[in-house]
Amino acid sequence: MKPGRVSRGSQGWLMTAVAPWGENAEDAYDQGLVELGLGDTRLIEVKGAMLPLNFEATPPRPLPMGSLVECHMATAYSYNGSSACAGVAWASCVTPEGDECAVVATISTEMDYEETTLLLRRNLQRRLASRDLEVITFDVAVDEVTAGAEHHGVAMAALILPNSLSLGGKKSSGPIRGGLTVPEDKKQKRVDVKAPAAPALRPGSKRSGPSSDFSL
Incomplete structure (x- = not known):
């Protein structure tokens, strides 16, 4: 295996679906999930740009009922003749240090297909x-x-990762990149400025000094 390469194991695929006849937004969303092949799964929608380091694109396949699936998803809604678009993209990349990784991006718009x-x-x-x-x-x-x-x-686009949650954190993560972190000695020191505490008062006691009446 070449330096910086990782073993493949986290598989996934891109899917899109549309559902134009929902009685409401929730109904349209559910119809879209069925069209995506996710209607019988327990879905975890994740955020962020990075994919597991051992990501590999594969053809779509049926998922077992009740399975727990990680998914990067874009969802765009429309109503009564209006249009909307949703999209997902991923890229296999390499860092300057030679480590392979993968990045994902999503978008939802009310523009046409080409602009989106x-x-x-x-x-x-x-x-x-x-x-x-x-x-x-x-x-x-x-x-x-x-x-x-x-x-x-609803228009839906998804990058579906059916087995990423079962791989474990160590197998799907990599080294900490020094250029993207702030060294401890260069972090701005926090200075806490606190107002002096007021003297404690016993129940029924009066505060010294001029008093103010705030009664209505």
């Missing part, structure tokens, strides 16, 4: 640039929904 795809690519590029990462390969998935008349619609 461009914005999603820009979001992914910014995440790579802010972490000083060089892209190796990437993939993008965007979908657009137009809600039915007097109905709620």
